[in-house]
Amino acid sequence: xxxxxxxxxxxxxxxxxxxxxxxxxxxxxxxxxxxxxxxxxxxxxxxxxxxxxxxxxxxxxxxxxxxxxxxxxxxxxxxxxxxxxxxxxxxxxxxxxxxxxxxxxxxxxxxxxxxxxxxxxxxxxxxxxxxxxxxxxxxxxxxxxxxxxxxxxxxxxxxxxxxxxxxxxxxxxxxxxxxxxxxxxxxxxxxxxxxxxxxxxxxxxxxxxxxxxxxxxxxxxxxxxxxxxxxxxxxxxxxxxxxxxxxxxxxxxxxxxxxxxxxxxxxxxxxxxxxxxxxxxxxxxxxxxxx
Numbered sequence: 001x002x003x004x005x006x007x008x009x010x011x012x013x014x015x016x017x018x019x020x021x022x023x024x025x026x027x028x029x030x031x032x033x034x035x036x037x038x039x040x041x042x043x044x045x046x047x048x049x050x051x052x053x054x055x056x057x058x059x060x061x062x063x064x065x066x067x068x069x070x071x072x073x074x075x076x077x078x079x080x081x082x083x084x085x086x087x088x089x090x091x092x093x094x095x096x097x098x099x100x101x102x103x104x105x106x107x108x109x110x111x112x113x114x115x116x117x118x119x120x121x122x123x124x125x126x127x128x129x130x131x132x133x134x135x136x137x138x139x140x141x142x143x144x145x146x147x148x149x150x151x152x153x154x155x156x157x158x159x160x161x162x163x164x165x166x167x168x169x170x171x172x173x174x175x176x177x178x179x180x181x182x183x184x185x186x187x188x189x190x191x192x193x194x195x196x197x198x199x200x201x202x203x204x205x206x207x208x209x210x211x212x213x214x215x216x217x218x219x220x221x222x223x224x225x226x227x228x229x230x231x232x233x234x235x236x237x238x239x240x241x242x243x244x245x246x247x248x249x250x251x252x253x254x255x256x257x258x259x260x261x262x263x264x265x266x267x268x269x270x271x272x273x274x275x276x277x278x279x280x281x282x283x284x285x286x287x288x289x290x291x
Contacts, residue, residue, distance in 0.1 A: 011041035011203040015262065015288035023283025024267065027133065028070040029082065030282055032122065035063040041203040055195045057202060059093040059106075066118040067227055070278065072135045077239040081276035084140035085227035086118025087111075087176075093150075097195050097202060102154040108174070112227065113143030139238035144231055148174035156194045163188050166199065168218075175233070176226045183218030183249065198255050198262060207290060210257040214266075218249040228274060241274045253284075262288030 019033035042056040065087040069080035077083075089110025096103050110116070119137040126134050150172045157165045166185040172178060189212030191197050196204040199214070222245055230237035253266030264286035271279055 011205045012291045013037075013039040013203055013262070013288050014291060015039065015201075015286060017264075017284055017286040019282055019284040021280065021282035023285075024281040026281065027072065028068060029273065029277065029280045031066050031068050032125075033063065033065045033284075035061055037061040037201075039201065039203050041205060053099060055097040055202075057095045057097065059091075059095065059201070061091040061093070062089075063091070064088045064116065064118060064121065066122050068122070068135055072133045075136050075138045077139045080139075080239065080241070081278075082228055082241045082274045083230075083237070083239050084119065084135070084137050085112060086114075086116030086140065087227060088116040088118070091150075095200075095202075097200070099194060100156050102152075102156075102194065102200060104150075104152040104154075106148075106150040108148040108150060108176070109146065110176075111143060111145055112141050114140070115143050141227055141230060141240075142236045142238070144175070144226065144234075146174065146176035146226060146231075148172050148176050154200060156199075162190065164191070164199075170220075175231065176224075177222075178224035179220055179222045181218060181220035181247075183216050185214055185216040187212055187214050189213055189254075198257050198264075204257070204290075207259045209259065210255060213254040214252065216249075216251045218251075220247040220249065220270075221245060222247060222273075225273070241276070244271075244273050244275065247271055247273065260290050262286065262290065264288075 015037045017035040021027060021031050038060045040058045042058060067085040069082050071079045087110055089108055091106055091108040093104055093106035122135055153169045155167045164187045168183045170181045187199055191199055191210050191212045192208055196202060196206060198210055222243055225243040228241050228243040230240035248271045250269040251266055256263045266284045269281045
């Protein structure tokens with residue numbers, strides 16, 4: 001049957017991720033992010049034919065992201081290498097995980113402009129921390145209600161118990177982003193099998209400990225980035241820039257999972273996103289509760 005049932009299990013997690021380029025001692029582009037994610041393991045498959053040894057997981061995320069030009073103090077957009085942009089969104093994702101592969105499908109929707117609250121939050125944070133460079137938020141990307149459909153295909157290749165590779169093919173289509181990408185990950189350390197591992201942010205029904213590091217390299221081909229280019233369907237944005245089609249990415253970090261908590265740290269690099277911009281590095285800290 002196409003729908004075989006929808007039964008909640010007792011496996012669930014709540015996770016908070018704080019991203020900021022101040023962790024890399026810079027302040028530009030994707031400058032901060034706050035994401036709260038609830039994850040739930042499902043005891044039976046839903047929207048997929050039921051197959052033995054498959055696992056289904058539901059992920060629900062609410063997030064806010066802040067993007068700025070390098071020049072934070074100017075009111076003249078001729079000094080900007082990209083627009084100011086805020087993104088406040090919700091996302092619901094279903095993942096079907098096999099023993100050596102997985103597929104994730106997600107619907108994401110949110111708003112840009114002043115309604116995203118990103119500008120107000122960043123200015124308040126700079127004032128609270130007494131940071132001299134107060135962002136002007138001049139000519140930011142205007143209000144839009146945007147959506148995306150996203151999918152990710154993962155293939156896992158174990159070398160031995162302490163070393164593994166993953167290939168992840170990602171794609172997005174919608175009014176916010178249109179892109180395709182591929183990332184290759186190398187994991188080293190103590191980690192679980194794919195269906196119960198934090199390598200894919202999966203709920204572990206056995207609550208076994210993990211401690212591992214990762215390194216990744218990737219490529220992303222971008223056709224549309226509304227937070228840079230503005231919407232192709234209206235011209236209300238006071239300032240936009242050209243989005244670079246070809247992006248190269250690197251990341252590294254580590255994960256510690258106990259029986260009750262998850263701790264993650266990572267650093268992420270990407271090449272320039274507009275012809276006038278520079279490379280970018282930001283860090284991310286994650287703390288999760290296993291419920």
